[in-house]
Amino acid sequence: MxxxxxxxxxxxxxxxxxxxxxxxxxxxxxxxxxxxxxxxxxxxxxxxxxxxxxxxxxxxxxxxxxxxxxxxxxxxxxxxxxxxxxxxxxxxxxxxxxxxxxxxxxxxxxxxxxxxxxxxxxxxxxxxxxxxxxxxxxxxxxxxxxxxxxxxxxxxxxxxxxxxxxxxxxxxxxxxxxxxxxxxxxxxxxxxxxxxxxxxxxxxxxxxxxxxxxxxxxxxxxxxxxxxxxxxxxxxxxxxxxxxxxxxxxxxxxxxxxxxxxxxxxxxxxxxxxxxxxxxxxxxxxxxxxxxxxxxxxxxxxxxxxxxxxxxxxxxxxxxxxxxxxxxxxxxxxxxxxLGANPRRLGWLNPTGQSYGFVFQGAAEPVLTIWASSEKGDTLRFPADVTVTDIAGRSTPLKGGTDLALARVPVFVTGLPEKLVAEAKGNRDKPFPWLRDFSQAETVSCRMGQANVEEGVTQNEGGDGKTVTGLVDGIYARRTDIGRRSEYMYFDVDDSYASVGDHDLEISVTARAANPEKGARFNLTYEAAKGYRDTPDEFRLSSAAEWQTYTFKLSDANFANNWGWNFRIRMCGSPGDVWVKEVTVKRNGPKK
Missing domain, CATH: 3.20.20.80 (Glycosidases)
Structure with a gap:
C-alpha cells in the first residue's frame, strides 16, 4: 500500500x-x-x-x-x-x-x-x-x-x-x-x-x-x-x-x-x-x-x-x-x-570452583547449564541419577556417583536432586563466586610472564594485541610486535576495584625498549567518561638497557568494559617495540 x-x-x-x-x-x-x-x-x-x-x-x-x-x-x-x-x-x-x-x-x-x-x-x-x-x-x-x-x-x-x-x-x-x-x-x-x-x-x-x-x-x-x-x-x-x-x-x-x-x-x-x-x-x-x-x-x-x-x-x-x-x-x-520460551533464573551452582553453573526453571523441570572454567576441565559427581544432554541434543543417563567430565563446551543436566535446586535458589541473589573482590585492595596489578600473575588486572591477548613472551635478564616479560601489526597491549581492571564512577586513577607501567638503540615510546588509550581517549603524555624510554617505570595519572576514567577492555598500551609511531614487566593500577579515594 x-x-x-x-x-x-x-x-x-x-x-x-x-x-x-x-x-x-x-x-x-x-x-x-x-x-x-x-x-x-x-x-x-x-x-x-x-x-x-x-x-x-x-x-x-x-x-x-x-x-x-x-x-x-x-x-x-x-x-x-x-x-x-x-x-x-x-x-x-x-x-x-x-x-x-x-x-x-x-x-x-x-x-x-x-x-x-x-x-x-x-x-x-x-x-x-x-x-x-x-x-x-x-x-x-x-x-x-x-x-x-x-x-x-x-x-x-x-x-x-x-x-x-x-x-x-x-x-x-x-x-x-x-x-x-x-x-x-x-x-x-x-x-x-x-x-x-x-x-x-x-x-x-x-x-x-x-x-x-x-x-x-x-x-x-x-x-x-x-x-x-x-x-x-x-x-x-x-x-x-x-x-x-x-x-x-x-x-x-x-x-x-x-x-x-x-x-x-x-x-x-x-x-x-x-x-x-x-x-x-x-x-x-x-x-x-x-x-x-x-x-x-x-x-x-x-x-x-x-x-x-x-x-x-x-x-x-x-x-x-x-x-x-x-x-x-x-x-x-x-x-x-x-529451557522453554521464557526460562526463569533460579540461581547458580559452584560445585567445585572450576566450572560455571546456572540453574533455570525450564519447560518441564529445572535445568542446569554448566561448563568448565578453563581448558583443564572439571569433574562433577551427582548424588543421584541425572540426564546429561549435549549441545547437539544427545541425551545420556548418568548414574548417581558417576563422574561427569566437563570441558569448555556447555552441557545441560536435568533430573537434578531437589537439594541442588534448593542450593541454587539460595544463591540466586548472592554475588557470583567466580568474581573476586578487590574493593579493599590498595593497588591491583598484572605481572607479565609465560603465565601472567594477575591480581585484579587482566591482560587480554589476541588480535592487534598479540604479544611475544621472552626472557629479559632472567625475567619473563611480554613485548609488543610492531612488525606483525601488534601495536597494543590490552588490559581489564576488575570492576570491584575500579569501574563506573571511579575517575581518579594512576596506571604505572614498568617497561624497557626491546632495542635500546632504536628506543621506544607509548601512551595509553583508556575508557573515559565520554568514551575512549588517548593520554596526552607518553612514556619515552631511555636508551638504557634497564627497567623503567612511568605513571599515567587519569582524572576522568570511567572503566565500563564498553569494548571488553579498560585501557591499552599504544605503540603507534614508536621506533621500536617495548618489553613490559608489570602494570599496576591505583585508585585514589574510596570505591564508587
Whole structure:
C-alpha cells in the first residue's frame, strides 16, 4: 500500500496516516501479536528478504521474536508518501510463524538528513542533525499506529554511538530522537514499549543519554556485547558476568526505575563452514544466552539467522548460505526445547570452583547449564541419577556417583536432586563466586610472564594485541610486535576495584625498549567518561638497557568494559617495540 499525504496540511496528513494505519492493524490482527519469548534473532538488512523462508526455520529452532524492520528511507521515500508493502510482508511472515517482530526506528530518510545532496547513500541516511524533528515524529507515529496490533516493542535507532550509523551526531541528537519517539509512540499505541540502545555496552554513552534528557522516556535498554562475548570465548566469562551489575549501577546513579528491563538485542560469534569454527559458534550461542539470562537479562537476540557474509571471516548465521543448518542451530533448538520460551533464573551452582553453573526453571523441570572454567576441565559427581544432554541434543543417563567430565563446551543436566535446586535458589541473589573482590585492595596489578600473575588486572591477548613472551635478564616479560601489526597491549581492571564512577586513577607501567638503540615510546588509550581517549603524555624510554617505570595519572576514567577492555598500551609511531614487566593500577579515594 502506498499512501500519499499532503505536506501542506501536515497535521491533517498525519491524522490520515494514523487512521489508515489503524484500519490495517485492526483488520490484520484483532487479537494482538503472538507472545514474544526470551529467545530472539536479530536480522540484518542483507538477509531482510529471506523472512518467508527463514522464519519457519527460526520457529523450529524455538525463536519467538525477531529484531527486524525496514529502514525509514524505504518506508517514506518522500515526505508524506508511505510505502508499507515490505513491512506488511515482514509482519505477515511473523504472524504465520508465531514470531513477534521487534521493530527498529532507523535510520534517516535522505530528505530529512542534513547531508549534502551529492553525498553517498550511507551519508544521506545517517548524517545529523535531522532537518526537522517533526519529520521523525510523523514517521514514528505512522509506523507504530499501523502495526499496533502486531509490534509491541520498538528500539530507537541502531547503535547511535557508532559513527558508522550516526555521522556528525551528538548525544543531544539521540535524546531528541528518543523523547519524540516515546511521546508519539505512546499516543499511537499506549501499550507499546520503547527501548534505547548502543553498540557494545557503552555505559558512558547511555549515562549521557539519560542525564541529557531521555530519563523516563524508555521502557528497556538494549546492549550489543560483542566484545564481552569475545572475552567469554577466550575464557574470561567473569568480564561478561559484570555487565548487568554495571548497567544497574548506571540506572541507579541516574535516578531511573530499578526494574527497567535489560535486553541484549545483538550478540554473536562468526563462523565459516569449517567444522571447528562451527563447533565454536555452537558453544558460543549457548554461552551467550546462558551468561545473559544468568544475570537477569530479559531477552537475547542472536545475530544472525542467515548471513551476513564477511568474506573469509565467515558470517554469524545459524543457517548456512545454502540453507543447511549449522551446529549452532541445533544448539539453540536444544536449549529452547529444554529451557522453554521464557526460562526463569533460579540461581547458580559452584560445585567445585572450576566450572560455571546456572540453574533455570525450564519447560518441564529445572535445568542446569554448566561448563568448565578453563581448558583443564572439571569433574562433577551427582548424588543421584541425572540426564546429561549435549549441545547437539544427545541425551545420556548418568548414574548417581558417576563422574561427569566437563570441558569448555556447555552441557545441560536435568533430573537434578531437589537439594541442588534448593542450593541454587539460595544463591540466586548472592554475588557470583567466580568474581573476586578487590574493593579493599590498595593497588591491583598484572605481572607479565609465560603465565601472567594477575591480581585484579587482566591482560587480554589476541588480535592487534598479540604479544611475544621472552626472557629479559632472567625475567619473563611480554613485548609488543610492531612488525606483525601488534601495536597494543590490552588490559581489564576488575570492576570491584575500579569501574563506573571511579575517575581518579594512576596506571604505572614498568617497561624497557626491546632495542635500546632504536628506543621506544607509548601512551595509553583508556575508557573515559565520554568514551575512549588517548593520554596526552607518553612514556619515552631511555636508551638504557634497564627497567623503567612511568605513571599515567587519569582524572576522568570511567572503566565500563564498553569494548571488553579498560585501557591499552599504544605503540603507534614508536621506533621500536617495548618489553613490559608489570602494570599496576591505583585508585585514589574510596570505591564508587
Amino acid at each position: 502506498t499512501m500519499r499525504l499532503s505536506v501542506s496540511h501536515a497535521s491533517l496528513g498525519l491524522a490520515l496516516s494514523v487512521w489508515a494505519a489503524v484500519g490495517w492493524a485492526e483488520e490484520a490482527q484483532p487479537n494482538g501479536p503472538p507472545p514474544g519469548g526470551s529467545f530472539g534473532i536479530a536480522s540484518s538488512g542483507e538477509s531482510f528478504g529471506d523472512h518467508p523462508r527463514l522464519f519457519p526455520e527460526l520457529r523450529e529452532a524455538g525463536v519467538s521474536m525477531v529484531r527486524s524492520f525496514p529502514e525509514w528511507p524505504g518506508l517514506e521515500p518522500e515526505r508524506g508518501t508511505f510505502t508499507w508493502e515490505i513491512a506488511d510482508r515482514l509482519v505477515e511472515s511473523g504472524r504465520k510463524n508465531g514470531i513477534q517482530i521487534f521493530g527498529i526506528f532507523c535510520y534517516l530518510a535522505p530528505w530529512a538528513s542534513s547531508a549534502p545532496a551529492n553525498a553517498g547513500h550511507g551519508a544521506r541516511t545517517r548524517t545529523f542533525p535531522i532537518k526537522d524533528i517533526a519529520f521523525w515524529r510523523e514517521y514514528v507515529e505512522a509506523a507504530v499506529a499501523r502495526y499496533r496490533n502486531d509490534i509491541v516493542c520498538w528500539e530507537v535507532y541502531n547503535e547511535f554511538n557508532s559513527s558508522g550509523f550516526a555521522q556528525n551526531a551528538t548525544v543531544k541528537d539521540y535524546v531528541g530522537l528518543v523523547k519524540n519517539a516515546y511521546e508519539v509512540a505512546k499516543k499511537a499505541h499506549p501499550d507499546c514499549r520503547i527501548g534505547i540502545g548502543c553498540a557494545d555496552v557503552d555505559l558512558s554513552f547511555l549515562e549521557q543519554v539519560v542525564v541529557q534528557g531521555a530519563g523516563g522516556c524508555f521502557d528497556f535498554i538494549n546492549v550489543h556485547p560483542y566484545s564481552l562475548m569475545d572475552a567469554a570465548m577466550a575464557g574470561r566469562e567473569t568480564i561478561f558476568l559484570r555487565m548487568v551489575a554495571n548497567l544497574r549501577k548506571m540506572l541507579q546513579k541516574t535516578g531511573q526505575r530499578p526494574d527497567i528491563e535489560l535486553w541484549v538485542s545483538e550478540i554473536g560469534v562468526t563462523s565459516t563452514n569449517d567444522a571447528a569454527a562451527e563447533r565454536r559458534q555452537a558453544e558460543g550461542i549457548v554461552k551467550a544466552f546462558t551468561l545473559s539470562f544468568g544475570q537477569g537479562v530479559e531477552k537475547v537476540f542472536w545475530f544472525e539467522g542467515r548471513g551476513p557474509a564477511y568474506g573469509a571471516g565467515g558470517d554469524f548465521g545459524i543457517v548456512r548460505n545454502d540453507w543447511s543448518r549449522r551446529p549452532s542451530f541445533t544448539a539453540l533448538q536444544t536449549m529452547t526445547r529444554l
